[in-house]
Structures are given as C-alpha cells and as structure tokens.
Amino acid sequence: MRRIALFRKIRWIRPALLLGLMGALLGLSFQTSHASADTTLPPPDAATIRQGEYLAHLGDCFACHTARGGKPLAGGVPMNTPFGILYSTNITPDRDTGIGGYSLAQFIRAMRDGVDRNGKNLFPAMPYPSYAKITDQDLYALYSYLMYGVRPIYQRNRESRIHWPFNIRLGLSVWKWLFLEDRPYRPDLSKSADWNRGAYIIQGLGHCGSCHTPRGLGLQEKAMDESGPNGREYLSGATIDSWYAPSLRNPRSIKGIEAFLKTGRNGQNAAFGIMAEVDHFSTQKYTDSDLHAMDVYLKSLVRNSGSSPGGPQETISPSQSHSAASLFTTAGGLGYVQFCASCHQLDGKGVANLFPSLAENPSILSRNPLSVVHVILSGSRSAVTAEYPKSFAMPNYGGLTDEELAQIVTFIRTAWGNHAPMVTPEQIGRIRSEITPRPSSAGSYAAPRLAGILKDPHRDEILYGMRLMIETKTLLAKNVGDELTCASCHLDAGTMAYASPFVGLASQFPSYSSRAGKVIDMADRINGCFLRSMNGVALDKHSKAMSAMVAYMNWMNDGFHRHDTIPGRGLGGISKRLVPDLPDGKKIYRQDCASCHGKQGEGLLDAHGSYLFPPLWGPHSFNIGAGIAKTYTAAAFVRNNMPISHSMDTPLGQGELTDQEAVDVSAYFTHMPRPDFPGKVNDWPHGKKPSDARY
Known part of the structure; x- marks a missing residue:
C-alpha cells in the first residue's frame, strides 16, 4: 500500500523526474540481496539443456538478442523507446563480452530484479517484471542452456543512446520499488492445469503484456495479470514502437491463435512487423500442448472481460459500411x-x-x-x-x-x-x-490515378471499360476462352511501368503491325488479345464493351502524343543472346512461381473454383499465338514484374531475378503444352517473324 500511496502523491511528476532525478538526488537503491553464487554446481545434463533451449524460445530470447544478419544471441538489436535507443546485449557465454561470468544467483537476480552482475540496474526493455514469474527450476534450465548449449561469441555491446535524465540508472531503483513484484508465478488452484500453464507462459516467459498491455505514467504495464483493480487493462491493447498491438481480450484477435503462433498465419490474418519476428524466432517452436494452454487462458479473458466483443479499448463505433x-x-x-x-x-x-x-x-x-x-x-x-x-x-x-x-x-x-x-x-x-517510410522504388513513375476517372464527364463508360480490363472473364465470358484477364499481363489495371501499361498507348494508334502485315487501330489491337492471350473470340468493334475499353484506353493516354517518350512503356528489353537453361528454369519456377501459379502451371483457385492467379500452361492458358508465348517477350515481363511480393519496393515488390534467370524460367513455362492458334497461318505475311515465336 505504501507504494501506491507514494505514487499517488507524485503522479503529477513527469516520468523523466521519476526515473532519473529522484534516484540520482536521493541516492536510493532498493535492490534485493541474494545469496552468494554457488560455484559447486555440477554441469547440467543434456535433458536440462534441451529444456533450457525450449525456454529460451518461450522467452523470445533469440528475437531480442539476435541482430539482423548477426550471430545468434550476440545482441545488437536496436529498440526504440520514448527516451532513446537501447541495444540488446550479448547473452552468449563469452566471458569478456557476454554473460559467461554470471553465476546462477547473478543470472536469477538479473532475470527477476533487473540487476546485472556488477549491480547496475537494467532498463525494463528487458521484461524482467514478467520474467520475475519464472520458476526457479525453469531459470536453472535456461541458465544451463545459455552457459552450456550456446556457442560463445566475442562481440562487444553497443552503447545505448538514452537521453538525460533517463540514463541515470539509480532512478530505476525507484521505478522497481514502485512497480516490480519479483515473485514467481503462483498457480490458481481453482483453474485447470491448461489454464495455469497458459497463464504462466503468457504472464511470464512469453511476456505478452510487454506489447499488448497499456502503460501508465511511469511507463509501467498497468497490470501484470488479469487480477486486481487494473486487471481488465491486462492484454487490452497498446502502442509500442509505432505499432499497435491489438487487444488479446478480443475474440477476433485470438481466433485461430494456435495456428497463428505456430505458422505466422491462420487463414485470415498474417503476422507482420514485430510479431513476424516473434513467430519466426519464438512461437513456432512452442509445443502444441503449450499453444493449446495459451488458447485456453486467452479465451478465459475474453469470457471474463465484462465488455463488448471488441474488448477493452477496442470498442468500435460503426461507420457506414461500403457496398x-x-x-x-x-x-x-x-x-x-x-x-x-x-x-x-x-x-x-x-x-x-x-x-x-x-x-x-x-x-x-x-x-x-x-x-x-x-x-x-x-x-x-x-x-x-x-x-x-x-x-x-x-x-x-x-x-x-x-x-x-x-x-x-x-x-x-x-x-x-x-x-x-x-x-x-x-x-x-x-x-x-x-516512422521512417522506405523511399519509393528507383525508376518508378507516377501513373494516372484511377480515382481521377471520377472527375471525368464520361466516367460511367470509362469505369465500365476499366472493369472489363480487370474482370474480363466475368463480364465477357463468351469472348474469353481461357482463365486470363487483361490485367493478368497489364498489371494494376494497366498502370504499372514495364508491364505493358496503357499509359500513352492510345497515341500510338492507328499504326502498322508487322504481325498483321497492315495498319491496325486500337480496337484491332484489343481483339488481338482476345484471340491470342485469352484464346477466345473477338469483340464486335461497334459493341458497347469495345467502346468502353477504347474509352478507358483513351483516358489512360494521359496527354501523350505519338512521338513523345513514354516512361515505362512496354516490357523493357532483354538480350536474345542469352541462352536458356531449361533445368535451371524448372528449378526457378518451383522456387519462385509455383506458389501462385501451381506446381503444374495450373494456376491458383479460390474456395469457389475461381482463379486467383492464372494458369501458365495447359488448356486454360494463353495460346501459342500470344505475345507472352515468345520466350524473350515473356522473359522481359518476368524480369520486371515477377515474382511479386519478394521485396518491400513499390508497386508490387516484384523482380529480383537476373536477366539470365528470367530467360531460363520463361523458356521453361512458354514451351509447356498450350492451346494452338489456328490464325497463325496469317501472321507475318511479309516476313520478319521473331526467332522465339512458337510456330
């Protein structure tokens, strides 16, 4: 009670004074004393070390103490705080730069009381308020693993950049006196074994509250478990390092939680940001029984939250839902x-x-x-x-x-x-x-924004034309013979650079086509795609659909003229001197393409049998007369646009294959079986047929 009363008296003081000046001026040090180190401990057995390794994953030690591209547990991970940047420390058993000199008692003191071997207070970025709940047995196993199961790494710790007065560590003694309860987890005998196991993991080693529980004036977690006057604040959602960790008392957030923690996905949601690292380093290693125990505990919080289904701080005022x-x-x-x-x-x-x-x-x-x-x-x-x-x-x-x-x-x-x-x-x-957003990708260009169509007096016709481009199979089923749409090749509704964008294209027609051997207009060019890329039937050139598609192309012209240089036009070139390596192409396809287009090039279907991504060969793909059926045309498209979601660069995180790799994989899939094109006999009547044509 004295801690609560004192805090009420000083709650108007800024956390800076609370954490820094108070301890510095008063020289307070409320550190718990412990027995001297027991240097006669025998080496642990293999089972204890294995258990300690599992506990290190339960405690997420690897995510916090392994820098990107660095050695495991050697530290150096930057942690942004309101007071500056902390760097995680080396916790390998190196005696000079790691924790190799720690006795078991010193290790327990660091884990429960936040005091290092030299008596210096640790910043609570290390979640010792949660680790205090770990049992003695588990702390011994964790210590055994870190000392005997981890390779020592010589790597000096980086100096943290904490602003004054927060870097005055004596102030942390006051903070701990006010907020730290350094006692192991006490089972609730009225609850099941699964409930208690889940509570032990989540409140202790898992330290879920460090991210998901809101903080008070002293930046302490407002609650360390579901009990007490602030119990409803526990896991109710919080902001950390410019991310929002959602409430875990919300049924939506914990739906499929076992799969989410084990795989990083649950069919509806996917881990991102900080949580992706937690899944990778930590929770995927959890046993199924521990994941189930966590699920049991979290569901009990939902049932007992005493609030709306949204959970505390997640209650949402409905907005008008868009149709x-x-x-x-x-x-x-x-x-x-x-x-x-x-x-x-x-x-x-x-x-x-x-x-x-x-x-x-x-x-x-x-x-x-x-x-x-x-x-x-x-x-x-x-x-x-x-x-x-x-x-x-x-x-x-x-x-x-x-x-x-x-x-x-x-x-x-x-x-x-x-x-x-x-x-x-x-x-x-x-x-x-x-935050610091990543810069836009080099070489990207500002395509016309589709939202601008809404300001055009002919918006209805243009919007219909746009929809025909991206929902071609659905809206023109009689004309599409395969499972592609215009947007399968003209990405982002024809606005993406080097994906055959429609930007400026209307200004280039009418024009001479060597393949047709005559001058063609825009409608002819569109019908060429229906006949070849979509292995279908040409549109009536005077139909409403054709007029709408031409209207969209005209709108996308964006003011360009015939002889203007159009940024991002076409597919970008690729050298035909590159000789395809088909075995390598097959390997690249399986590695980078099959996840979207299927192991056998069959495409990817949704639960209702509709295509999410098109087939690249077989009876439902483009025919041999399509431009994309030519090896080097396909290679240019692949080089600049595939595979998607491999990087965080806009617009689709695509690319990252070399020219040679693009040629290899394109030669592989373009030469797979596909429909014939009867009209091929009329192509290139005056010669100059490309060397990579399929006929």
Whole structure:
C-alpha cells in the first residue's frame, strides 16, 4: 500500500523526474540481496539443456538478442523507446563480452530484479517484471542452456543512446520499488492445469503484456495479470514502437491463435512487423500442448472481460459500411483496385496462406489504425516458419499522399462488411512523422490515378471499360476462352511501368503491325488479345464493351502524343543472346512461381473454383499465338514484374531475378503444352517473324 500511496502523491511528476532525478538526488537503491553464487554446481545434463533451449524460445530470447544478419544471441538489436535507443546485449557465454561470468544467483537476480552482475540496474526493455514469474527450476534450465548449449561469441555491446535524465540508472531503483513484484508465478488452484500453464507462459516467459498491455505514467504495464483493480487493462491493447498491438481480450484477435503462433498465419490474418519476428524466432517452436494452454487462458479473458466483443479499448463505433459497388465509385475503392487488389483481391479476401484477408481482419478493424498505416507506409514481411518457409513482402506505399492513403485505408476499414472508424489525412501525416517510410522504388513513375476517372464527364463508360480490363472473364465470358484477364499481363489495371501499361498507348494508334502485315487501330489491337492471350473470340468493334475499353484506353493516354517518350512503356528489353537453361528454369519456377501459379502451371483457385492467379500452361492458358508465348517477350515481363511480393519496393515488390534467370524460367513455362492458334497461318505475311515465336 505504501507504494501506491507514494505514487499517488507524485503522479503529477513527469516520468523523466521519476526515473532519473529522484534516484540520482536521493541516492536510493532498493535492490534485493541474494545469496552468494554457488560455484559447486555440477554441469547440467543434456535433458536440462534441451529444456533450457525450449525456454529460451518461450522467452523470445533469440528475437531480442539476435541482430539482423548477426550471430545468434550476440545482441545488437536496436529498440526504440520514448527516451532513446537501447541495444540488446550479448547473452552468449563469452566471458569478456557476454554473460559467461554470471553465476546462477547473478543470472536469477538479473532475470527477476533487473540487476546485472556488477549491480547496475537494467532498463525494463528487458521484461524482467514478467520474467520475475519464472520458476526457479525453469531459470536453472535456461541458465544451463545459455552457459552450456550456446556457442560463445566475442562481440562487444553497443552503447545505448538514452537521453538525460533517463540514463541515470539509480532512478530505476525507484521505478522497481514502485512497480516490480519479483515473485514467481503462483498457480490458481481453482483453474485447470491448461489454464495455469497458459497463464504462466503468457504472464511470464512469453511476456505478452510487454506489447499488448497499456502503460501508465511511469511507463509501467498497468497490470501484470488479469487480477486486481487494473486487471481488465491486462492484454487490452497498446502502442509500442509505432505499432499497435491489438487487444488479446478480443475474440477476433485470438481466433485461430494456435495456428497463428505456430505458422505466422491462420487463414485470415498474417503476422507482420514485430510479431513476424516473434513467430519466426519464438512461437513456432512452442509445443502444441503449450499453444493449446495459451488458447485456453486467452479465451478465459475474453469470457471474463465484462465488455463488448471488441474488448477493452477496442470498442468500435460503426461507420457506414461500403457496398461492393463502392469499389468502383469511390476514390478509396479505386485506389484499392489500383494498388492493393493484385494481392488482396477485389473481394478483400486475399489468397489463403499467401496474402491475408482484409475482410474481418482484426488488425484492419482495430480502433487504432497505427499498425495498418505503418505497414502501408513502410512495408513488412511475413513470418518465416517451418510450415511456411517462404516469406512474402508487403510493399511500402509511402510514395502515396496522405489524402490518397486516408481514402484507401478508410475504404478497407469500411468495405466487405468491415466497420471501423475512418482515417484522416492528418492521422496519416502524424504516423508518417513517427516512422521512417522506405523511399519509393528507383525508376518508378507516377501513373494516372484511377480515382481521377471520377472527375471525368464520361466516367460511367470509362469505369465500365476499366472493369472489363480487370474482370474480363466475368463480364465477357463468351469472348474469353481461357482463365486470363487483361490485367493478368497489364498489371494494376494497366498502370504499372514495364508491364505493358496503357499509359500513352492510345497515341500510338492507328499504326502498322508487322504481325498483321497492315495498319491496325486500337480496337484491332484489343481483339488481338482476345484471340491470342485469352484464346477466345473477338469483340464486335461497334459493341458497347469495345467502346468502353477504347474509352478507358483513351483516358489512360494521359496527354501523350505519338512521338513523345513514354516512361515505362512496354516490357523493357532483354538480350536474345542469352541462352536458356531449361533445368535451371524448372528449378526457378518451383522456387519462385509455383506458389501462385501451381506446381503444374495450373494456376491458383479460390474456395469457389475461381482463379486467383492464372494458369501458365495447359488448356486454360494463353495460346501459342500470344505475345507472352515468345520466350524473350515473356522473359522481359518476368524480369520486371515477377515474382511479386519478394521485396518491400513499390508497386508490387516484384523482380529480383537476373536477366539470365528470367530467360531460363520463361523458356521453361512458354514451351509447356498450350492451346494452338489456328490464325497463325496469317501472321507475318511479309516476313520478319521473331526467332522465339512458337510456330
């Protein structure tokens, strides 16, 4: 009670004074004394070391103490705090730079009391308020692993950059006196064994509250478990390092939690940001029984939260939900079509185990939009786990304006039945100022924004033409003979550089076509795609559909003239002197293409049998007369546009294959069986047939 009373008296003091000046001026040191080290401990057995290794994963030691590209547990990971940057320390058993000189008693003191071997207070970025709950037996096993199961690494610790007066560590003695309860977990005998095991992991080694529990004036977690007067604050959602960790008392957040922690995905959501690292280094290693125990404990918090299904601090005031039609009638919807739908699909349901659904996604529905905006601005990578060893990237869209991003984020938070508050440009700008967005990709160009169609007096016809480009099979089923759409090759509705964009294309027609041996107009060129790339039937040149598609192409011309240099035009070239290596192409296909296009080139279907990504060979793919059937044409497309989601560069994180690799994989899939093209007999009547044509 004396701690609570004292804190009430000084709660108006800024945390700076609380953590720094008070301890420095008073010289207080409320460190718990421990018995001297027992130097006669025998070496642990193999089973204890193995148990300690598992506990190191339970405690997420690897994620915090392994720098990107660094040696395991050698430290150096930067941690942003309100007071400056901390760097994690070397916890390998190196005696000079690591913890090799720690006795068991000193190790326990560091874990429970936050005091290092030399008596110096540790910053609570190390979650010793949670680790204090670890049992003596588990601390011994963890110590045994770190001392006997880890290779010592000589790597000096980086000096943390903490601002004055927070760098005065004596002040931490006051902080710990006020907020630290250094006692092991006490089982609740009225609960099941699973409940207690889940509580022990989550409250202790798992230290889930470090991210998911809001902080008080002294930056302490407002609650360390579900009991007590502040118990409802525990795991109720919090902001950390410019991310928002959602409430774990929310049924949406813990739905499929066992799969989410084991694999980084649960069919609806995918781990990103800090959580992707936790899944990779830590939770994928958890046993199924421990994951089940955590699920039991978290579900008990949902049942006993005494609040709305959203959980504390997650209650959402419904906004007007957008209908499906708003996808094509609002600026946010059209922004989504242009920049997001390639991966997350027009219906917002994503692609199972590849790209998360945005519909009913708890991160999207969170009252606090911080994490969603952070990911969009800076990009992120999915977790690498044993079940999903391939990481997919969410590209950054920091190059879009605050107004554009606000429109898109508001759309996805209110579409497909989602109900979440709108996001303003001011909020986007504030979040942008807190983080460092990745720069836009070199060589990208500012394509016309589809949202601009809404200002055109012929908007209805142009929008219909745009829809025909991206929903070709659905809207023109009689004319499409395979499973492709125009947007299968003309990415992002024809706005992407070096993906045969429509930008400026209308200015180049009518023009002479050596393949046709005559001058053709825009409608002829469009019909060529229907006959070849879509292995179908030509449109009536005077039909409403053709008029709409031409209208869209004209709108996309964007003011260019015939002899202008058009940035990003075509596919970009690739040398025909490169000789394909078919075995290597097969290997690259399996490694980088099969996840979207199928192991046998059959494409990827959704649960209803509709194609998410098109087949690359077989009866439902483009025929031998298509431009993309030519090896080096396909290679240029692949080199600049595939595979998607391999990097965080806009617009689709694509590329990263070399010219040779692009030629190899293109030669592999273009020479697979595909439909014939009867009209091939009329092609190139005056000669000059390309050397890589399929006939």
